[in-house]
């Protein structure tokens with residue numbers, strides 16, 4: 463079933479941490495259902511941007527809209543209810559639980575809408591809870607981890623734990639998915655699977671904002687690319703435009 467992705471509009475956003483300007487007057491218009499990559503050197507403000515969109519930190523100034531909803535100042539729980547999911551550089555799984563149990567958790571976000579029914583144990587809600595296992599297995603198969611479904615999550619390498627986070631996010635049918643360095647620590651095979659998976663999400667219609675260092679992956683799958691440097695936008699546009707830009711080449715080759 464297709465998903466109606468959320469467009470994201472960021473207007474003149476700044477974020478200060480004490481004396482540090484992590485983001486400085488950033489603006490972007492991200493159309494729905496596309497893959498938007500944010501690249502740049504360490505400390506350029508990439509993760510801060512994801513933290514502002516998901517409400518982990520409030521912006522110091524500026525506006526961030528999901529669709530037409532202003533979210534600067536909104537709590538993370540409220541933003542999550544707008545169908546926003548994210549993954550982390552350091553995966554946040556419940557390490558003692560199995561991979562499939564962790565994946566199922568993403569489904570509860572979706573079920574929160576009919577939590578009342580679930581509390582009353584109405585038959586429909588019970589059936590949906592059972593369906594969740596089958597659905598979790600499907601997503602795990604898609605990220606290539608079906609054979610690890612019953613292993614303890616903490617036993618997986620970090621790269622694979624990040625794939626479990628993606629499966630957990632997808633089962634919640636997000637309209638906006640924020641990925642923080644999804645390719646880090648993946649093997650070549652896993653990397654190819656990730657590229658296929660992201661293409662699959664694009665087909666579904668999910669809007670994706672992805673921080674990623676793996677430039678080949680970005681060039682391969684991103685619709686638009688924003689290059690950050692010291693909290694400011696150095697370049698922005700289609701992947702082709704951005705990676706042709708002399709400024710960007712210079713920043714990346716240190717020339």
Ligand code: ADP
Nearest residue numbers: 479482484502503504505506507508509510511
């Ligand atoms: P990137 O993800 O591009 O590596 P970050 O967004 O993590 O960059 O960091 C941008 C700048 O903001 C850095 O100078 C970093 O030290 C600072 N920063 C990020 N988060 C915090 C925080 N919670 N407290 C203080 N400074 C922070």
